[in-house]
Amino acid sequence: MSSWPSTGSPPVVELRRATKSYPGGVHALRAVDLTVREGELLAVVGPSGSGKSTMLNVMGTLDTPTTGTVEVAGYDVSTLSDSRLSALRARHIGFVFQHFHLAAGRDAVDNVADGLLYAGVPLKERRKRAREALAQVRLDHRGSHTPDQLSGGEKQRVAIARALVGAPRLLLADEPTGALDTASGTVVMQLLHELNASGTTICVITHDNGIADALPRQVRFRDGEIVSDASSAARTDEVTP
Template sequence: MIVLEEVTRTYPGGVTALDAVSLAVDPGELVAIVGPSGSGKSTMLHVLGTLDRPTSGRVRIDGYDVGALKDAELSALRASRIGFVFQHFHLAAGTSALDNVADGLLYSGLRAGERRRRAGAVLERVGLGHRLDHEPHELSGGERQRVAIARAVAGDPSLLLADEPTGALDSVSGDGVLTLLRELNASGTTVVVITHDREIADALPRQVRMRDGRVIADETRYGSPVAGVAR
């Protein structure tokens, strides 16, 4: 699903956010990418999500060589293959949960009625079938994150990237979101969670640790740790 080969991302001023990172994630994996502020996690998210191109190295997402794609092709790849979940939800105020999710399918080519039907089905799937008409201010933090996850997976992406998905939640709501991500993964979605929280990372099957733009450890709970290298 994901292959990074010696990927480096350098910004003006000589700041190297990713430093010769190699990483492979198989279809159907549930992976945490963990590290402190400044470790390169955010740049990794942008590269994995094709929001940013590396300065050097090669990136393949779901079989596509990102470096060979034009901007319009990258947009199509994101729309059809990648779902994003962010810490602060990014839901439209004054818009129902149903329409927040349906609007995420605007560029899918589906008619409005089909977009709303799919939105209702995926909200039911995440346990919010009874909250379709509620606006974000009427929902709890955990419910808002579930709406955001529903929006991210409504198009049935192969890859779900979750950036600090529990960071704005209390522990009970956060546990519920992690349970939902595990359920989505069990249904076949590849899930990558970007987090600074070691406790969250420790709860997931595979943990990739970053520091100073490098992968310093790659560990699987049910296998031998692989330190300092990608699988």
């Protein structure tokens, strides 16, 4: 279990002895303990097949562990109905994926506004919040542009805005620079650092040790297990309140 200090509120996410097994003796997670607290910026890092993608799905409540416990904002997800779990996920977790998953033919504002589709927010208010989220990622001037009119880095920033529009407690970023050139990837990582400095809890899932080493905390995976969980020189007192 992580030894990071308590802030007095429930962890954003906590896994206790979480396992994930598949037929044929495949063990993607093996008794994983992990605590992510408010304000952290961490990397879950490992090679292909190490279990980090399964970890993303379990942390994000997209998948359930075979055994063990997963709590999000203090709620044991195994006790929630599908509708309550969906509501918890919509309220507390934002997702950013490697290949953006933007809707073709819809401009940036509407792509971001789609992040509020299941929150019961009226269209006018969804678009207002979407413009505010685009301003957070410095793309308010590109709101009327469709994905085919945006660069790869701009598409990823739109995807980040969509993940942020519901003000989630946790942003899960799965290989956020994997489809980008070096310069665009650098911009995206700088943005994630800025968002964390403003209070967003962020977990980056990556195979890139260079990206991981630049973050305040690295949780390293191998064969479904955490083999190390450490802070780096990049960590400052401001990262974890």
